[in-house]
Amino acid sequence: MSEYSEENNILHRDLSFSYRLLRPANASGECLFVLHGSGVDETTMLPLARQIAPRAVLVAARGRIAQEDGFRWFERITPTSFEQSSIRAEEAAFAEFAAVAAKRHGLDLQRATFLGYSNGANLVSTLMLLHPGLVRQAALLRAMRVLDDTPAPDLAGTRVLIIAGAADQTYGPFAPALVTLFSQRGAAVDARIVAAGHEFGDADAAIVRQWLAGATPVA
Known part of the structure; x- marks a missing residue:
């Protein structure tokens, strides 16, 4: 297991988003930006991220919109419709x-992977559309299209992994449209389905880990 320095217990609050930086002593040079789902905080995705890439530097950010006892990334109207102005403001x-x-932590965004779950995955997917070139590699767990007016950037050279849950009755039906959207914009899309609902688990970790290694994931 990787060892982490004392700095990893710190919640940094000096940038526009609060975040934790986890840099293992035996860091491999990999970097994951980790974005949580709604109603929780940045710590909930850390076990999954460590399982996927135990030697990677992790940047676990916290959404700025309060929801129940936690946070989310932008305002919602219903579970599957979202406030468009909030999306664009938070994405920027x-x-x-x-x-x-x-830049502050010496990380190369061109080599970073953005790992998002649910509302966090929605932020990552939209980030690729509104700010093309920033995200070159993204793993999206239980994601859906959230923009009403979707731009059409050229995403050639961008790798996207989309993992849907077979029993996810809320987001699952929207996954094929997201796959089509990114494929039409030139991204290299790997679409997978796991035997799960909206929750994530070991099957997701295994698929993302193999995908990052360049192997063919098996759901």
Whole structure:
């Protein structure tokens, strides 16, 4: 298991988004930006991220919109419809945050992977559409299309992994449209289905780990 320095217990609050930076002593040079789902915080995705890439530097950010006892990334109207102005404002702020955080901590965004779950995955997918070139590699767990007016950037050279849950009755039906959207914009898309609902688990970790290694994931 990787060992982490004392700095990893710190919640950084000096940028536009609060975040934790986890840098293992035996860091491999990999970097994951980790974005949580709604109603929780940045710590909930850390066990999954460590399982996927135990030697990677992790940047676990916290959404700025309060929801129940946790946070989310932008305002929602219903579980599957979202406030468009909030999406665009938070996306712009996060794009700036990612660039500044990467520069501050010596991370190469061109080699980073953005790992998002549910509302966090929606933020990552939209980030690719509104700020093309910032995200070159993304793993999206239980994601859906959230923009009403979707731009059409050229995403050639971008790798996208989309993992849907077979029993996810809320987001699952929207996964094929997201796969089509990114394929039409030139991204290299790997679409997978796991025997799960909206929750993530070991099957997701195994698929993402193999995908990052360049192997063919098996759901």
